[in-house]
Amino acid sequence: MAPDPRFLEAARAYRDELVAAGLLIPTGVPGVMGRGGEFEDTLDRVDALVTRFGASDGATVMRFPPILNKLTFEKSEYLKSFPQLAGTVHSFNGDDAAHRALLHGVEAGTDWARDLPSTDVVLTPAACYPVYPAVAGVLPANGRIVDVLSFCFRHEPSDDPARLQAFRQREHVRIASPEQVASWRNTWFERADQFTAALQLDARVEVANDPFFGRGGKLLVVNQRDQQLKFEVVAPIASSEWPTAIISLNYHQDHFGHLFGITTDDGATAHTSCIGFGLERITLALYRKHGFARERWPDGTRKVLGL
């Protein structure tokens, strides 16, 4: 669904304010922004706060690069639902003559990348995707909890500073029986509430849906909302009227367990769920709510961030 023109106008204006304050650095491509030193420092503190909220779980920490095995990506069925957001990686493998032709293309201003063959990797679409093949097989009795963070890519060029093409997701992923997953989800619903309260953000929880592609996607949206498989914590960034998702709680049922061959210790297909913290978005929500002068943020907010 295309955003309201009034939202986009507000988003553009707020992006320009963020750039003028040195918090974001434009690169010439919509949705591809550098981060200033203070913005990055605040983001690191948000990340550390997520760590504190999940610390008692003893999650296994894994960190993956921004590129993903193309076979894992194919297996995940991401292309069925979100082909428009994916990014494949292509690379030159020619000889000296092909190199000369490539450089001629660049000089002539043609789409020189058009004919480059694809490589074995794609850009990581969500932080949890590399986790599923890494835990394939039979789970221990309590299932698994994995703590993951990576840069994610979504091809959705936008002037909204909260809709970046490359952004960091910090996730906790639960891989276990349906009952274990349900109990974990309840814990994180409470923690998400406490998390936004600690930061003194005007946040609320909503039933949500993913941006499924095409005509068939409409049915998937209805199904996802009816079954309440996705919740989002939203807070104002560019606009109070149209707040932005800053945390997302997703229940995949046995989708990934089935695709990647993950089973519980009694042989059933594992269920999975994840909670994703949009680190840039939470950081932006903080600047929106408390202003650009970080030294004047409320004492409570500064304290939980270690400022």
Place this chain on the structure above:
Amino acid sequence: MAPDPRFLEAARAYRDELVAAGLLIPTGVPGVMGRGGEFEDTLDRVDALVTRFGASDGATVMRFPPILNKLTFEKSEYLKSFPQLAGTVHSFNGDDAAHRALLHGVEAGTDWARDLPSTDVVLTPAACYPVYPAVAGVLPANGRIVDVLSFCFRHEPSDDPARLQAFRQREHVRIASPEQVASWRNTWFERADQFTAALQLDARVEVANDPFFGRGGKLLVVNQRDQQLKFEVVAPIASSEWPTAIISLNYHQDHFGHLFGITTDDGATAHTSCIGFGLERITLALYRKHGFARERWPDGTRKVLGL
């Protein structure tokens, strides 16, 4: 130059040890590895140590995502020298019918990504590339020093755990007059020495060259080495006989100043130089030198890392 087969054998064996110890996590693609929690924690501490060594410079901190404006990339002339290492990003922009064809391609095992159009971004080849357009124009009298870090991509699938396709470079970039750049380089030559000594690594400095492409590349190699434009600090990772570059000091003369229109305050084209710390490689060199039991690393090494 292809590596010695004995080096590759040693590299494969060492990669398997790192995986068995939980420090690296295989993903099925050579050179695309996840990082275990302890590895990542050590890497963060190495990064913090770089911060301490550069702290007195008052560098401007900028952080960029792993994707780069394709126009910046074209302007940088990276494709002239290293077409074989670059990665372009492509994305689907078709309708429902094209989507069905795409999914058929995936099911049939064809190269479904082959015909996807390229986007406005490429993978970031080196952490300093987005800095040059960000500082274009006239510099202040003292020039600039920028502190940058990003995931970089090089398409060079390898079994060597130190030759990753996606890895983090922490860089300091000097943009100034030739004299200011020369003085800054001398400072970092000394600091690099102190840095590896603090970590108690068996490191040494060497004149080096970039892997320029093709027949024309051979001349560029000779020129770069004759003029001593590139130095590397090398230390053993997979092999003591063939150590690996862990820090790289590059002098670009007026190459980037010219391409991106950066001038000193007296109107001359700015010179640039950067020092790049390979964070994964330094971390790997630490495990190689001091062993997989971090709690038994030498007291001095543990102390500078805050362990």
